[in-house]
Amino acid sequence: MRWFVKATLIWAAIGSVIAVAVVSLGLYNVSARQDHLPGVSWVLHTTYRNAVRLRAPDPSQVPDLSDTGLITLGREHYERACAFCHARPTETRSQTALSMLPVPPRMDDAVKDWEPNHLFWIVKNGVKMSGMPAWPSDKRDDDVWAVVAFLQSVKENTDAGTKPISQAPTPTSAPFDFEQKCATCHAADGLAFANKHIPRLDILSREYVEASLKAYRNGARQSGIMQEAASQLTDQQIDDFADFISSMDAQQTTAKTGENVDRGKELASRGEIKSGVPACSSCHGPKAAKKSPYYPQLAGQSRTYIEQQLKLFKEEKRGGTQRQNLMHQSVDGLNPDDISALAAYYSSLNPTSDN
Numbered sequence: 272m273r274w275f276v277k278a279t280l281i282w283a284a285i286g287s288v289i290a291v292a293v294v295s296l297g298l299y300n301v302s303a304r305q306d307h308l309p310g311v312s313w314v315l316h317t318t319y320r321n322a323v324r325l326r327a328p329d330p331s332q333v334p335d336l337s338d339t340g341l342i343t344l345g346r347e348h349y350e351r352a353c354a355f356c357h358a359r360p361t362e363t364r365s366q367t368a369l370s371m372l373p374v375p376p377r378m379d380d381a382v383k384d385w386e387p388n389h390l391f392w393i394v395k396n397g398v399k400m401s402g403m404p405a406w407p408s409d410k411r412d413d414d415v416w417a418v419v420a421f422l423q424s425v426k427e428n429t430d431a432g433t434k435p436i437s438q439a440p441t442p443t444s445a446p447f448d449f450e451q452k453c454a455t456c457h458a459a460d461g462l463a464f465a466n467k468h469i470p471r472l473d474i475l476s477r478e479y480v481e482a483s484l485k486a487y488r489n490g491a492r493q494s495g496i497m498q499e500a501a502s503q504l505t506d507q508q509i510d511d512f513a514d515f516i517s518s519m520d521a522q523q524t525t526a527k528t529g530e531n532v533d534r535g536k537e538l539a540s541r542g543e544i545k546s547g548v549p550a551c552s553s554c555h556g557p558k559a560a561k562k563s564p565y566y567p568q569l570a571g572q573s574r575t576y577i578e579q580q581l582k583l584f585k586e587e588k589r590g591g592t593q594r595q596n597l598m599h600q601s602v603d604g605l606n607p608d609d610i611s612a613l614a615a616y617y618s619s620l621n622p623t624s625d626n
């Protein structure tokens with residue numbers, strides 16, 4: 272027994288010396304030219320696949336991924352944030368991407384083996400030590416699903432994913448990179464091709480746009496999609512975009528009516544004392560005089576977008592400008608029906624009339 276303990280200790284000591292030598296003398300070749308030692312790739316890959324399966328959310332949490340607005344939004348984000356490694360689904364990867372280890376797989380191949388809940392986990396969390404990045408914001412899940420909707424459309428072959436969406440002509444007054452950086456999602460007229468998941472910009476003030484772009488850039492407002500789009504903008508570019516967006520003429524939209532709209536109107540204009548909900552109109556209009564250019568106009572904004580933002584405020588997942596606290600206080604007393612009615616009401620208004 273004594274000799275066994277002794278031998279174990281000696282082997283442990285030799286092992287430690289080898290490990291220290293490999294680490295401190297740089298003996299392990301970390302070059303991406305050389306594949307891992309035999310077996311190591313298999314161990315890493317199997318660990319990765321099992322870890323994804325263990326941690327992915329339950330399939331019951333997968334939202335409706337056939338929504339074309341969600342797919343388009345995901346595709347546009349993919350163009351900016353993923354295609355330089357994975358290439359567009361039907362195109363060839365660049366030589367630099369092919370020289371990575373592991374090589375980022377082609378997306379039409381990659382999606383074959385995974386279900387949407389697995390893809391969600393991979394896109395949200397990334398893969399350690401592989402070059403596959405995590406999603407830029409960790410608070411929200413809803414914008415990750417947009418990318419999963421796009422990947423699922425690639426899997427089902429319902430979206431070739433090769434070309435950006437068609438564009439309205441960009442006015443000559445637009446800053447030089449607006450068309451390339453912003454208009455593929457927001458459109459040259461700011462109406463976002465009527466995609467309900469993307470806010471219209473034509474109704475927003477210069478001050479609010481500037482403060483919001485800075486809030487995305489410094490992470491105070493979370494959105495994996497807009498944080499990516501705003502992260503590398505200079506102050507000058509933000510100024511130019513804000514000038515241009517606020518110079519857009521608000522577009523007329525047809526006013527809508529309905530029971531939910533009436534309920535929303537009542538709540539927005541009077542508030543509700545018992546649940547502590549203030550009158551939204553005192554800050555957002557349409558009737559009251561606008562108190563501050565930092566209170567965004569909501570008349571005619573997308574219903575889905577308003578509803579989503581109110582939910583995010585309520586769950587403390589929507590940051591924003593220095594005035595964001597005003598909203599956190601306003602949403603505390605709202606229940607899901609109130610939120611739905613308020614979104615129906617504000618989206619029903621025509622921003623160019625007095626309502």
Ligand code: HEC
Pocket residue numbers: 319349352353354355356357371372373374375376380381382390393394398401402403404418
């Ligand atoms: C800097 C390069 C890079 C970027 C940018 C990148 N990825 Fe990856 N991605 C990789 C690499 C490398 C892997 C392989 C990981 C592995 O096999 O361990 C990978 C793996 C994946 C996988 C799993 C594939 C499989 O076969 O298991 C998916 C899905 C994926 N990426 C989607 C995306 C999406 C969506 C984006 C954009 C939001 C993105 N990636 C951005 C490098 C990148």
Ligand code: HEC
Pocket residue numbers: 344347348452453454455456457468469470471472475480483484492493494496497500501512567
């Ligand atoms: C890939 C699509 C995409 C691109 C590209 C994009 N946006 Fe956005 N934008 C969105 C989405 C989605 C939101 C809503 C994000 C959220 O939930 O906070 C948004 C929000 C905004 C907002 C806040 C609107 C509001 O009502 O609070 C502004 C301002 C904005 N974008 C301006 C820009 C500018 C300027 C660019 C170009 C530098 C740009 N966006 C590029 C999709 C995009």
Ligand code: HEC
Pocket residue numbers: 470483539548549550551552553554555565566567569577578580581590591592593594595597598601602613
């Ligand atoms: C005291 C003023 C005030 C009141 C009252 C108020 N808001 Fe706001 N609201 C704001 C401010 C300021 C913002 C901008 C937050 C930011 O991004 O910094 C905002 C943002 C929003 C947004 C996001 C808009 C966008 O374009 O992203 C929605 C939706 C909204 N408010 C709805 C409501 C509703 C519904 C009510 C009533 C229940 C309400 N607000 C009450 C000041 C107010």
